[in-house]
Amino acid sequence: MNPTISRTDREPLSDVLIDAATAAARYAPSVLNTQPWRWRVHPDRLELFAERSRQLNAIDSDGRLLTLSCGAVLHHARIALAAQGWTAAVFRTPGTSTSGLLAVLHDFDDAAITPKTQQLAHAMRTRHTDRRPLSEQPLAPAVVRAIAACADSDVRVHVLTAGQVLDLSAAASRAGAVLAADPPASAELEYWTSRTMGDGVGLALQLLPERAAQTTVPNRGFGHPGTLPIGGGHDRAATYVLLYGDEDDPHRWLKAGETLSAVWLAATALNVSVLPLSDVVTVPATREALRRMLTALDHPYLTLRLGIADPPSGPPRRTPRLPAAQLVEAVPPAPDTAPPPHDHQPPPQVGDVMPNASTTRPGRLDPGHRAM
Ligand SMILES: Cc1cc2nc3c(=O)[nH]c(=O)nc-3n(C[C@H](O)[C@H](O)[C@H](O)COP(=O)(O)O)c2cc1C
Known part of the structure; x- marks a missing residue:
């Protein structure tokens, strides 16, 4: 039996990226439901920023719980992409940029939509925090x-x-x-x-x-x-x-x-x-x-x-979320105004948003960055 499900109708990548960022923002867990993140969706990449206005400055002064929450939304976005048949490379750069940039998803490629991917995407939509006591049945x-x-x-x-x-x-x-x-x-x-x-x-x-x-x-x-x-x-x-x-x-x-x-x-x-x-x-x-x-x-x-x-x-009530418009910003494609050849600049690359390695700690490309 072929474990993969073939993809037929392919949405444009820019729509897939907006949908993935929106789904991640809608479903990911965050400390005290602060949703301390912001997505900027470019035609060819997804940028994840920390939203410091929703940091718990007294409880979480060093931002570890904020960053953990943002890691969860990053992984949720990758699951949402995988459910649409896409894989992405991840560039992580937390703590190095004054803009709050934490990570960039880029270099999108085809991936098989497996039953496991679909199962995780379903889990993303049904996952919730349950603060009530547990049953008496231990885990196997x-x-x-x-x-x-x-x-x-x-x-x-x-x-x-x-x-x-x-x-x-x-x-x-x-x-x-x-x-x-x-x-x-x-x-x-x-x-x-x-x-x-x-x-x-x-x-x-x-x-x-x-x-x-x-x-x-x-x-x-x-x-x-x-x-x-x-x-x-x-x-x-x-x-x-x-x-x-x-x-x-x-x-x-x-x-x-x-x-x-x-x-x-x-x-x-x-x-x-x-x-x-x-x-x-x-x-x-x-x-x-x-x-x-x-x-x-x-x-x-x-x-x-x-x-x-x-x-x-039964499950507790769903925890509400902020409207996607507050968390996901779509950046339109740059107008097609090519400068004369001697002024030509290379197209924007992921590296353009990365900090200067000589003045800040460089971001790291995870060698296993395509693994889920
Ligand atoms: C980094 C982090 C820390 C959290 N800490 C607690 C906690 O100490 N106690 C708790 O009841 N829930 C905790 N939560 C769960 C959040 O309160 C929960 O994810 C949020 O309210 C959204 O609800 P949901 O998970 O049901 O979607 C934490 C979540 C994250 C991501």
């Missing part, structure tokens, strides 16, 4: 292995031992207390968690638990209760994993966001619920506690709770 080891296989050499997945889950629990409680005692962080949390569903950004009461769940590892505190019914379950059957790697810089945070997206979509396709627990990585002391679970050279990027959602409860 083969399922955990399949999810952990989304790791690569830059961002790996560590499955916590029972003892490490207790350490995580202590660290998460401490991180919550540190942030609650920090007035700017509390004010920021209040701002982003007191939204209405119509705002399209941040979190509304309907998405926040009505009370803290009776779990071993507490979720981020939201400062106030919401109205999401959470039942009486626990997290006894949960598997906790840590995304980590051997560098702690914006390039790796971006890649960690891509891995987060890959893990989350793979988990969704396997009916596994994912809950990121991020305040523990933003507080330096508790990040250090996570680091002790790894080897001396490694750094934690994000902790995730994995498990089977409580079946009777």
